[in-house]
Amino acid sequence: xxxxxxxxxxxxxxxxxxxxxxxxxxxxxxxxxxxxxxVIFLLTTYVWLRAFHGDGWFPQGTKLPDQQTVYILxxxxxxxxxFYFIGFMxxxxxxxxxxxxxxxxxxxxxxxxxSGQIRFMGHLPFTTGDGSYASTYIMLSGYHIxxxxxxxFLGIGVTNRALRGRYSSDRTSGLSAIGYYxxxxxxxxVLVTLMMLVLPPNS
Amino acid sequence: MRKLVPSYFAGAVLxxxxxxxxxxxxxxxxxxxxxxxxxxxxxxxLVIGFIGLLFGWLLGIGAFKYPFSWLLAMKDPDHEEEMRxxxxxAGVMRYFRFTTDHKVVGIQYLVVTMLMxxxxxxxxxLIRTELxxxxxxxxxxxxxxxxxxxxxxxxxxxTISFFIGPFGNFxxxxxxxxxxxxxxxxxxxxxxxxxxxxxxxxxxxxxGLIIMNGxxxxxxxxxxxxGTLADQTGIGMTPLAAGVLLIGASSIMGAVNLVTTVIxxxxxxxxxxxxxxxxxxxxxxxxxxxxxxxxFSADLLLILLDRIYKTSFFYVATGGNxxxxxxxxxxxxxxxFWFFGHPEVYLIVLPAFGxxxxxxxxxxxxxxxxxxxxxxxxxxxxxxxxxxxxxHEFVSGWAPExxxxxxxxxxxxxxxxxxxxxxxxxxLWRGRLWxxxxxxxxxxxxxxxxxxxxxxxxxxxxxxxxxxxxxxFVTAHFHYTIxxxxxxxxxxxxxxxxxxxxxxxxxxxxxKIHFWGTQIGFNVAFLAMFYVGLQGMPRRVADYAPIFAxxxxxxxxxxxxxxxxxxxxxxxxxxxxxxxxxxxANPWGAKSLEWLVPTPVPLENFEEIPxxxxxxxxxxxxxDSGKPIPAAGGGSAGQVAG
Numbered sequence: 001x002x003x004x005x006x007x008x009x010x011x012x013x014x015x016x017x018x019x020x021x022x023x024x025x026x027x028x029x030x031x032x033x034x035x036x037x038x039v040i041f042l043l044t045t046y047v048w049l050r051a052f053h054g055d056g057w058f059p060q061g062t063k064l065p066d067q068q069t070v071y072i073l074x075x076x077x078x079x080x081x082x083f084y085f086i087g088f089m090x091x092x093x094x095x096x097x098x099x100x101x102x103x104x105x106x107x108x109x110x111x112x113x114x115s116g117q118i119r120f121m122g123h124l125p126f127t128t129g130d131g132s133y134a135s136t137y138i139m140l141s142g143y144h145i146x147x148x149x150x151x152x153f154l155g156i157g158v159t160n161r162a163l164r165g166r167y168s169s170d171r172t173s174g175l176s177a178i179g180y181y182x183x184x185x186x187x188x189x190v191l192v193t194l195m196m197l198v199l200p201p202n203s
Numbered sequence: 204m205r206k207l208v209p210s211y212f213a214g215a216v217l218x219x220x221x222x223x224x225x226x227x228x229x230x231x232x233x234x235x236x237x238x239x240x241x242x243x244x245x246x247x248x249l250v251i252g253f254i255g256l257l258f259g260w261l262l263g264i265g266a267f268k269y270p271f272s273w274l275l276a277m278k279d280p281d282h283e284e285e286m287r288x289x290x291x292x293a294g295v296m297r298y299f300r301f302t303t304d305h306k307v308v309g310i311q312y313l314v315v316t317m318l319m320x321x322x323x324x325x326x327x328x329l330i331r332t333e334l335x336x337x338x339x340x341x342x343x344x345x346x347x348x349x350x351x352x353x354x355x356x357x358x359x360x361x362t363i364s365f366f367i368g369p370f371g372n373f374x375x376x377x378x379x380x381x382x383x384x385x386x387x388x389x390x391x392x393x394x395x396x397x398x399x400x401x402x403x404x405x406x407x408x409x410x411g412l413i414i415m416n417g418x419x420x421x422x423x424x425x426x427x428x429x430g431t432l433a434d435q436t437g438i439g440m441t442p443l444a445a446g447v448l449l450i451g452a453s454s455i456m457g458a459v460n461l462v463t464t465v466i467x468x469x470x471x472x473x474x475x476x477x478x479x480x481x482x483x484x485x486x487x488x489x490x491x492x493x494x495x496x497x498x499f500s501a502d503l504l505l506i507l508l509d510r511i512y513k514t515s516f517f518y519v520a521t522g523g524n525x526x527x528x529x530x531x532x533x534x535x536x537x538x539x540f541w542f543f544g545h546p547e548v549y550l551i552v553l554p555a556f557g558x559x560x561x562x563x564x565x566x567x568x569x570x571x572x573x574x575x576x577x578x579x580x581x582x583x584x585x586x587x588x589x590x591x592x593x594x595h596e597f598v599s600g601w602a603p604e605x606x607x608x609x610x611x612x613x614x615x616x617x618x619x620x621x622x623x624x625x626x627x628x629x630x631l632w633r634g635r636l637w638x639x640x641x642x643x644x645x646x647x648x649x650x651x652x653x654x655x656x657x658x659x660x661x662x663x664x665x666x667x668x669x670x671x672x673x674x675x676f677v678t679a680h681f682h683y684t685i686x687x688x689x690x691x692x693x694x695x696x697x698x699x700x701x702x703x704x705x706x707x708x709x710x711x712x713x714x715k716i717h718f719w720g721t722q723i724g725f726n727v728a729f730l731a732m733f734y735v736g737l738q739g740m741p742r743r744v745a746d747y748a749p750i751f752a753x754x755x756x757x758x759x760x761x762x763x764x765x766x767x768x769x770x771x772x773x774x775x776x777x778x779x780x781x782x783x784x785x786x787x788a789n790p791w792g793a794k795s796l797e798w799l800v801p802t803p804v805p806l807e808n809f810e811e812i813p814x815x816x817x818x819x820x821x822x823x824x825x826x827d828s829g830k831p832i833p834a835a836g837g838g839s840a841g842q843v844a845g
Contacts (some may be wrong), residue, residue: 023467027460029807034497129514
């Protein structure tokens, strides 16, 4: 392999010749893809059990979770994703204030959705032992809680850094990368709600 | 004291405390007074203990420091701090702590995978001890089943780590001209998760067989851990599932990092068509790990939920307190498992394809025959490997109408594999072969994996599979694939890169003894296993009919010879590492970038990032300096670099 490796010279900065923004965004995108794949397998479980269900899919007497609460919690997540996007576009246009306010709002919404979801799970009208529908619902919602725990950690960090002016119109790669995760986190409850509640589970 | 905190020692202490607190918390505070049809608190206690172990470990090794500095928006570490985290001036202690240098992580993986190989090999010897004569005498049957399950799972985990761990970490960044992996902390974390994962996994016999339930408490499922069986087997299943789940997370992190590294960190001029085949093989395997591992992780997660919270994913009966209300599907688990389980074979073998090709080129002293064909072969296997999984379920009763499709796709995958073999043979053709131990193992890969592959084509045929599926023929085929492919490739890789990784040469004389012992032991044992399989001996049994006794005696004796030869290998590694001949920078006169940097490799690999001007396989052509590459013997970075 013909190369140019100088025998001497000053040590170059760590990782020179690498586009760090691109690296960060590609890495996060690929991580989110692996998470999407994992969720696809969890949703496969839903499709599979529903398609091949026996008496245990939705045993007689099983009640549905309170749909209104689910829609509110899902709405909070989606709204949080929208605020994240507005904040991101704000800093792209040079507005620190938009970024800081929107990230704070997005994080508060995520925390509200997370707290509400945890409380809601404690008051479900079924338990894990009440058939495949109940099992699947709790499993998917539980994974969503994991998503939101991680998202809340990232949201607090991003807000804190925004408050300290760590982002500017030409320094957005971290925001962009976390954004990929945030939008996915906001989308997951929509998928779960559609599959577990909007499509009638007992039909 | 400052050297010990943070370190793996501190992690082990805090991990043990975390495990104790976690398990006791559930047992003493939550479990008491609950209804008998509630969660299984013994197992819940174990899992909370595992979570405590993980957090204690990560805290002790200092893995939380950077995430919380980021959270608090503290000052980003400067170059000097990064270098300290990478092990600058840390001496040998850098191998015993959370270190970001990819080379240190590679060495850590190498040592741990060899330890795993030793433990898995011990399991194999116990199995062959039981099977040396008919009549289950050596172990109670439940214990035997646990040994079989753990041997299978541990060896699979080992072979998955064989290449991506040690060589993906140590060699790939240098091969592509990078200073490190794309995300050094994620890289260190990926190894840091493997270790507690293994510790938890190894609790299977401790909790399953010794502490809690005796012979019935182990794992009776085999390495496939089908959900319906796993729901009902002993408590040993819980640490097995939790440990493998954690190792799966480690594997996904490693895969994300490797793929991002290869895509974004290549040096100027290192185009996709100049990547060494090792990089292509590991890149393909990382793609498979990232996609396929999710299926198995989901399977294990659902098994744990079924066992602890009595959910109904895999259990099909209705009612009863032992498991959930029913409504689950036994085939769901099988499909989730095999969607990972079959690509996993390629995940293990693809890096070996690349490494073997590279070694054949170096020791064949001629350019690679058919670079694009080899890439097409490797990436063709990546794509097709996700379309073949259901051939493992031909006799399960699931969806018999789609069996022809899976038969066809399985047979089709021999086409890209055949391309790789064509490249291998074309590269060897009329080469000036230098028969080092690395070359011998690379050539043995061709023979052994060919047998594994060809018998696989027979097994993909539905009528043949229906006859042979439950027998030793399948066991022999599988071992020719994994041992013949991965283990031979691993040995070739160790003999090839050991000088670069450790600065010492492995002893060639011991290497030849290791090679011939391995070939004779392995081939006689497993060809005899094909024979008993064709005669109708079932697999997964502790006892068998007397007519199979002579062949099984031969199998066991030659399996012991195989094990003895691997002991020679371990001795060679330890002795050479301690006091072997010192290695020059490029003892093989190879042309890829890792051989053009000094040994030991500097902390940031390159003083300046190289500019790559040609491919790694241009043997027979003069290099920039005008001097031809030596056919054999020593060299140095200066001689081969332009």
